[in-house]
Amino acid sequence: MRIAVAGATGNIGGLTVAALERAGHEVVRMSRGLGVDLITGDGLDDALSGVEAVVDVTNSAAVDRGEAVAFFGTATANLLAAEARAGVRHHVLLSIVGIHRVEGNAHYLGKREQERLVSEGPVPWTIVPATQFHDFAEMVAGWTEQDGAATVAPLLLQPIAPADVADVLAEVAAGAPGGRHVDIAGPETQDLVDMARRTHLARGRTVRLVPTWSGVFDSAMAGEVLLPGPDARICPTTFDRWLAEL
DSSP: OEEEEETTTSHHHHHHHHHHHHTTOEEEEEOGGGTOOTTTOTTHHHHTTTOOEEEEOOOOOOOSHHHHHHHHHHHHHHHHHHHHHHTOOEEEEEEETTGGGOSSOHHHHHHHHHHHHHHTSSSOEEEEEEOOBTTHHHHHHHHHOBTTEEEEOOOEEOOBOHHHHHHHHHHHHTSOOOEEOOOEEOSSOEEHHHHHHHHHHHTTOOOEEEEOSOSSSOGGGOTTTTSOOTTOEEOSOOHHHHHHTO
């Protein structure tokens, strides 16, 4: 199949491209750096010529609610419209477990708008909700790290390896549209603070971690809010195995 990946130069995008190519598919890479701009629409029609399925793993760093909704809304609307013009038969969206249970998070609000547009849009679709990735804790700590210390929310997660996410997306893209896919998650629950500590240790770094609910993640995300549903698809790579491969 000829399959396009939106956000192909990012971490998950690159892994998804590799997974699709291993499975024998022809992959079209789409990103702003490669001349395809989802916000302006530049390059979309040419990129989607002959494409049968699209995997959207685009992301935004916007922390303002309006900016997040505007980015995901504009990019998704432009992408879906171009897919409809090109006759694309399957739109696969990577989403996040728990976004419908959290109200105050700007990124989650943007992702909810993205899901709405896809589910109400003109192209048959599959939405794949994933738990947070194994590298999430290090990234979160990096947002606030200063003078050897960082604040981290004590979130309860069931993190998933990025490569496992890519494998699922590649499998789903090659199949028929299925609506909302079951949650995908890793095999074990973890505490975000401990994940950050262990990741820093694996990289030979010492960072003093301060657990706190102040910041991007508040207490509305405490408890089991971010855990997958009971029918989740459990992927194989443990956090320990991922750490060992750093």
